[in-house]
Amino acid sequence: DTGVSQDPRHKITKRGQNVTFRCDPISEHNRLYWYRQTLGQGPEFLTYFQNEAQLEKSRLLSDRFSAERPKGSFSTLEIQRTEQGDSAMYLCASSQGLSQETQYFGPGTRLLVL
Amino acid sequence: AQSVTQPDIHITVSEGASLELRCNYSYGATPYLFWYVQSPGQGLQLLLKYFSGDTLVQGIKGFEAEFKRSQSSFNLRKPSVHWSDAAEYFCAVGAGGSYIPTFGRGTSLIVHP
Secondary structure, three states: OOOOEEEOOEEEEOOOOOEEEEEEOOOOOOEEEEEEEOOOOOOEEEEEEEOOEEEEEOOOOOOOEEEEOOOOOOEEEEEOOOOHHHOEEEEEEEEEOOEEEEEEEOOOEEEEEO | OOEEEOOOOEEEEEOOOOEEEOOEEEOOOOOEEEEEEEOOOOOEEEEEEEOOOOOEEEOHHHOEEEEEHHHOEEEEEEOOOOHHHOEEEEEEEEOOOOOOEEEOOOEEEEEEO
């Protein structure tokens, strides 16, 4: 069990560019969550998957954001036409089975939009 | 919708002193309550959780928390703080079904030697 991993750890991009982040959950965890955390705030829920199905999306997830989990394993979060307000830490978490409430978080991807 | 208030943005304690971090929640039914810790450059780590039963919950690293329904609180305590406890602490409340937690804004713990 190597924990939840995220790639890249840091990303600097220019406004208007597209970025994609990857999350690898703990193996056999069927739920995967994405959160956004801005400076001085707690994480805010964006979306989650149960296996490959995207079950819930926050209103924070504008149409420039899209997430996928095509085979029920890793997930990607894409932001199109990035804006400076997208600068944040993007966190991924996973959970499993009867302990769905216990989420294991990855180290996050810090995005800076110039 | 549920919400969480952590009234203290920063808390400073001396190493070896006791600690209490405050958390108040708002939720119509019996909540699921969590405390997480986040160290610089690290992901969030679950310290403890409350779902039902005994209102005093023991967690990792010597932390405990007490659920008080009458006060809508879930304060985190530790009898003796270590320098390695310096970090950001987040209280969260979750609802049944999806278990998606709503986080507070966090309390930054500073430990003086």
